[in-house]
Amino acid sequence: MRILAGSHAALAAPVAKELGAPLVTASFEKVPGGFPDGEAYVRIQGDLRGETVAVIQSTLGDRRLVELLLLQDAAREAGAAKVLTFIPYFAYGRQDKVFEPGEALSVRGIAKAIGSGADRVLTMGIHNPESLRHFPCPAEDVSGMPAVARHFGAMRLDLIVAPDDGAAHHAEAVASTLKIPWDAMEKTRIDAYTVKVAPRQLSVMGKRVGVVDEVISTGGTIAAAVNELKAQGARFVPVACLHGVFAANALEKLKACDDLACSDTLPGPQTRFSVAPEIAAALRKHA
Numbered sequence: 001m002r003i004l005a006g007s008h009a010a011l012a013a014p015v016a017k018e019l020g021a022p023l024v025t026a027s028f029e030k031v032p033g034g035f036p037d038g039e040a041y042v043r044i045q046g047d048l049r050g051e052t053v054a055v056i057q058s059t060l061g062d063r064r065l066v067e068l069l070l071l072q073d074a075a076r077e078a079g080a081a082k083v084l085t086f087i088p089y090f091a092y093g094r095q096d097k098v099f100e101p102g103e104a105l106s107v108r109g110i111a112k113a114i115g116s117g118a119d120r121v122l123t124m125g126i127h128n129p130e131s132l133r134h135f136p137c138p139a140e141d142v143s144g145m146p147a148v149a150r151h152f153g154a155m156r157l158d159l160i161v162a163p164d165d166g167a168a169h170h171a172e173a174v175a176s177t178l179k180i181p182w183d184a185m186e187k188t189r190i191d192a193y194t195v196k197v198a199p200r201q202l203s204v205m206g207k208r209v210g211v212v213d214e215v216i217s218t219g220g221t222i223a224a225a226v227n228e229l230k231a232q233g234a235r236f237v238p239v240a241c242l243h244g245v246f247a248a249n250a251l252e253k254l255k256a257c258d259d260l261a262c263s264d265t266l267p268g269p270q271t272r273f274s275v276a277p278e279i280a281a282a283l284r285k286h287a
């Protein structure tokens with residue numbers, strides 16, 4: 001197997017190391033500064049003839065999405081026998097319904113585009129695992145929660161809490177690894193930027209409560225949860241998520257967190273732990 005690093009090589013490199021597989025890199029500019037018209041460009045450095053090639057690329061920002069399509073195509077062009085596409089952060093996963101008449105079912109459109117260039121797609125912490133059916137090739141979601149549990153491991157937490165029911169399975173997974181209880185809060189989304197968390201009968205008074213979600217985007221969900229937990233008397237509230245998107249002023253909203261850490265599915269200031277072992281283990285099954 002060859003690991004083809006997308007534009008976030010800091011994650012692909014440890015995956016390649018875990019697998020003992022060669023890392024193939026790519027360049028993303030033909031001319032310094034890129035094409036004048038803004039088009040993306042990809043060129044692979046390496047011979048992939050007859051190889052199973054695992055392309056690793058998160059798709060936050062449409063440019064990364066286009067790069068992924070080009071990486072898959074370049075891998076085929078370089079002779080790859082099989083293309084496995086691992087998307088650590090899969091954007092557009094949250095538009096998994098037509099909420100208003102006339103909208104695109106975005107997750108389906110994006111899945112079709114990516115899946116037509118891959119033999120198999122693997123995502124991590126996709127918003128709705130049912131969306132995997134939209135890929136026109138076999139697709140699976142890999143849990144990154146073992147990495148969250150490793151991160152929380154030394155914090156002597158009493159309880160893991162999900163900010164809403166959608167993240168309950170993540171809280172349950174982390175709590176079961178740490179052998180502590182878990183719970184989920186009730187969330188109502190008011191609009192794209194505002195969420196309300198209704199109090200739930202959590203016994204968090206004086207407790208050390210870890211909050212877990214798959215993604216932080218505007219930060220509204222986590223901020224509401226942390227503020228509520230603190231209002232209920234929690235004494236230490238660290239937060240961990242897989243994907244630190246941090247749109248707009250999200251970090252400003254999250255000042256009440258006692259600790260804020262994200263995995264390396266996306267590079268960023270809060271990236272503090274790695275999901276490379278989970279990605280490597282999932283790829284190993286398809287080598």
Ligand code: R5P
Nearest residue numbers: 166215216217218219220221
């Ligand atoms: C929602 O279902 C997800 O699990 C996250 O809670 C949500 O997408 C986070 O979004 P934001 O940070 O904008 O509140």
